Amino acid sequence: MSRPKLRVVVQRYGDGVAGGAEAHAREVVRRLRPHLDIEVLTTTARDYWTWENHFNAGIEWVDDVPVRRFPVERGRAYDFKLYERRAFSRSRTLEDERTFVEAQGPFAPDLLDHIWRVRDEVDHFLFFTYIYYPTCYGLPLVPGKAVLVPTAHDEPALGLSVYDALFHAPRVIAFNTEEERAIVHRRFHNERVPSDIMGVGVDVPEERSADRFRERTGIAEPFLLYIGRIVESKGCRDLFERWAQWRAREPERRVRLVLIGHAEMPIPQRDDITHLGVVDDATKYDALEACVALAVPEVLSSMSMVTLEAWACGRPVVCDPRSAVVWGMARRARAGLPQRHGAELGEIVSLFMDDPDVARRLGASGQAFVERTYTWPRIVGTFLDMFAEVRVRNA
Amino acid sequence: MKLLAVVGEAQDEARAAVDELSRTHEVTVLATRAFDAPEGVAVRHVERASAALEDLHAQARSYDAVLFFGAADEICASGVRIAPERAIVIPATGDLSTVDTPEAVAVFHIPRALGFRDADEEAAVRARFRNGRVPGELLRDEGALDRLLSMAVR
Numbered sequence: 001m002s003r004p005k006l007r008v009v010v011q012r013y014g015d016g017v018a019g020g021a022e023a024h025a026r027e028v029v030r031r032l033r034p035h036l037d038i039e040v041l042t043t044t045a046r047d048y049w050t051w052e053n054h055f056n057a058g059i060e061w062v063d064d065v066p067v068r069r070f071p072v073e074r075g076r077a078y079d080f081k082l083y084e085r086r087a088f089s090r091s092r093t094l095e096d097e098r099t100f101v102e103a104q105g106p107f108a109p110d111l112l113d114h115i116w117r118v119r120d121e122v123d124h125f126l127f128f129t130y131i132y133y134p135t136c137y138g139l140p141l142v143p144g145k146a147v148l149v150p151t152a153h154d155e156p157a158l159g160l161s162v163y164d165a166l167f168h169a170p171r172v173i174a175f176n177t178e179e180e181r182a183i184v185h186r187r188f189h190n191e192r193v194p195s196d197i198m199g200v201g202v203d204v205p206e207e208r209s210a211d212r213f214r215e216r217t218g219i220a221e222p223f224l225l226y227i228g229r230i231v232e233s234k235g236c237r238d239l240f241e242r243w244a245q246w247r248a249r250e251p252e253r254r255v256r257l258v259l260i261g262h263a264e265m266p267i268p269q270r271d272d273i274t275h276l277g278v279v280d281d282a283t284k285y286d287a288l289e290a291c292v293a294l295a296v297p298e299v300l301s302s303m304s305m306v307t308l309e310a311w312a313c314g315r316p317v318v319c320d321p322r323s324a325v326v327w328g329m330a331r332r333a334r335a336g337l338p339q340r341h342g343a344e345l346g347e348i349v350s351l352f353m354d355d356p357d358v359a360r361r362l363g364a365s366g367q368a369f370v371e372r373t374y375t376w377p378r379i380v381g382t383f384l385d386m387f388a389e390v391r392v393r394n395a
Numbered sequence: 396m397k398l399l400a401v402v403g404e405a406q407d408e409a410r411a412a413v414d415e416l417s418r419t420h421e422v423t424v425l426a427t428r429a430f431d432a433p434e435g436v437a438v439r440h441v442e443r444a445s446a447a448l449e450d451l452h453a454q455a456r457s458y459d460a461v462l463f464f465g466a467a468d469e470i471c472a473s474g475v476r477i478a479p480e481r482a483i484v485i486p487a488t489g490d491l492s493t494v495d496t497p498e499a500v501a502v503f504h505i506p507r508a509l510g511f512r513d514a515d516e517e518a519a520v521r522a523r524f525r526n527g528r529v530p531g532e533l534l535r536d537e538g539a540l541d542r543l544l545s546m547a548v549r
Contacts, residue, residue: 094452094477095445116497140476141497143504144525161452165476168505171528189480192528394525 003037004391005121009138010128011106013042013069014055014062020305021151024200025128028149030063031201031380036387040067041114043106043134051075051106070111077103088156097162101136108134116141124390130166131157143169144394147386149198151176151302154183154324164188171390174198174383176303179328196386199303201376204312205282210290213283219274222353223256224318225291227284227306228298230275231264235297235320240268245342246349247272255349257295260287288313292352293359296336299323308374311335311366316359318348335366396459396544401451401474402426403465405487408512412462412485412540419541423458425450427470444469451477460547463506472499475506482506483547485534486516491523503529507547510534 010025017023029038040062046054051072060067077083080103086092087100111134115125119142127135130150139146148170152158167173167188173195175181185191214220224243230236243257247270259267259275260283267275279287288294294310296319304326307317311333319326321338330336339345352359398420402409409424410431416422417436424430424438427447432438441447447470455461455478465471466486472494475482484506488494494502503509503524509531511517517531532543 094449097452112497140501140505143501161477164479165501165505168479169501393527 003035004123004387006032006036006038006124006126006387007115007118007122008038008040008126008128009111009115009134010040010042011132011134012045012048013040013067014046014060016046019048020303021129021149024149024151026063027200028126028379028383029065031376032383033063033065035380035384038065040065041111041134042067042069043072043108043111044069045072045075045106049076068114070108070114072106072108073110074102074105074107076105080104087160092160094161097160100157100160101133101162104132106133112138112141119145123394124171124387127170130163136163136166140165140169144171145390146170147172147174147383147390149174149176150180150184152180152184153300153302155300158183158187168193171393172196172386174386176200177325177329178332179325180302182328183324194389196382197373198379198382199308199374200305201379202305202308202312202370202374203376204288204309205285208285208289208313210286213286213290216283216286217258217274217276219256219258219290221254221256222292223258223274223290224293224295224349225258225260225287226295226297227260227287227309229264230259230261230267233298233300235299236265238320239295239297240273242339242342242345243273244268244270246346249343250346250350253350253353255292255353258287258291260284285309285313288315291315292349293318296320296323296326298326301325304329307336308370311363312370314360314363314367316352316362316366318345329369333366333369335362335369337362396420396548397457398422398544399451399455399458399461400424401447401461401463401470402428402430403463403468403471405464405466405485406430408485408487408534409464412464412534415537416462416540420544425470444473448473448477455481460507460544463502466502467493467496467499469498472502475502479505480507481547483508483510483543485510486520487512488516491519495523500524505529508532508543510539510543 012022044053044055045051057071083100083103086096115138124145125142126147127139128149167190176199257273294317296317299322317336321327337348400413414433422436451474460481461478462483463471464485466488503526530546
């Protein structure tokens with residue numbers, strides 16, 4: 001018997017494609033591959049800012065799955081920021097919003113034509129990321145067969161009317177977190193569209209070593225860890241300022257801030273901050289094993305993969321309470337504490353250092369949370385149930 | 396309730412519904428063609444569908460519900476997408492192939508509720524679009540429009 005046909009629509013896909021949603025899509029495809037006849041529908045772009053045509057149009061195999069790429073007719077407009085400004089203004093028109101979506105790119109009308117052409121022969125479509133052209137205009141072509149993974153967070157684009165239909169059209173919505181679902185329901189009042197919390201599975205290696213990390217890096221003192229792109233949009237400026245505020249008040253404490261990731265903004269040159277750059281996965285997990293806690297200063301996100309990884313390693317997080325998602329998850333998991341300024345950051349890190357049992361308890365609670373929710377067998381099973389439901393509704 | 400009636404190709408259905416609803420609700424009509432409205436009903440007439448859509452974009456959220464009379468024409472097919480959370484569609488479309496287009500196919504999946512002229516029309520729409528999730532009402536008695544409204548208003 002032939003397997004049900006799934007077409008996965010995502011703005012970029014393949015080797016060298018960095019990005020949370022894209023990595024998420026690829027991992028989901030790899031996990032679903034044994035169960036379904038899958039083809040990925042995407043563009044020839046690799047870079048999310050320019051959408052420049054990098055890959056060849058046509059079919060390429062990635063992880064033993066066919067990936068059908070369509071050319072980007074127009075990348076991100078050079079004056080995109082102007083269109084963005086208009087679309088986000090209070091006096092915006094519908095035309096401003098539509099222009100924003102097209103100027104943002106990747107503008108790939110052939111991809112939409114293909115979705116429309118194959119709609120009757122495909123059992124279900126899985127769309128990743130609400131904000132870009134392929135999902136915004138592709139999903140409403142096949143509403144009865146569509147499952148949406150929106151990766152939405154509280155950002156100005158979510159307020160645009162041009163996205164309203166998208167959140168009312170799909171057969172099912174697969175959210176990353178309860179917090180993302182709450183944000184979307186509050187904005188779109190689309191509770192009648194069935195939904196579930198999916199997220200991604202978290203696999204951390206059993207073999208992790210704090211000693212190995214200390215030997216390799218020479219970092220001997222207790223440390224707060226940050227993992228990710230070092231950039232303002234991830235909250236790094238706040239983190240650096242709060243770190244400096246605390247340390248000015250308590251310079252004698254032996255503690256360090258360790259940063260892992262590519263720096264896209266200046267890092268303060270201080271004796272108590274170490275930037276390790278991009279490291280391999282083994283070193284990352286060793287660092288999580290060795291740290292006091294993970295700092296997650298990001299305010300806007302639909303999910304924080306690194307938060308889940310820290311919890312899977314039994315470490316608590318220190319987050320920003322303005323983040324509806326990370327703070328919401330940390331509260332539900334009982335696995336993190338919020339910091340609003342330097343004094344609170346210092347208070348929390350000091351508490352974890354002076355009373356390691358507190359950090360251990362919170363970390364263990366996070367570990368249990370991840371095991372309950374973010375495991376691949378549960379996620380694959382839930383996706384397959386969703387798709388079966390879609391098929392029944394269309395039978 | 397404060398209602399907006401967007402008049403597309405289903406003009407006869409629109410006239411009958413506006414006539415009935417305006418007795419108990421505050422109704423405004425948005426239309427690109429001439430519309431003979433009962434006394435007390437405001438009519439916003441715009442020349443082109445694009446202007447009607449901009450009007451909807453600016454105003455839809457100030458109404459309790461927006462009723463679309465038609466499905467295949469641009470004012471309805473694109474209009475429903477702007478205000479799905481308060482949209483009621485009364486398609487009155489005899490030929491469903493006119494709606495099974497890239498521009499219009501979502502019309503049967505995204506509104507709050509659908510109003511049908513008769514059971515045959517509903518059966519045809521359900522069979523073609525598999526949209527059982529969207530509640531529907533047959534418009535065959537005086538209370539049917541109010542029942543439709545109760546489905547759409549949060």
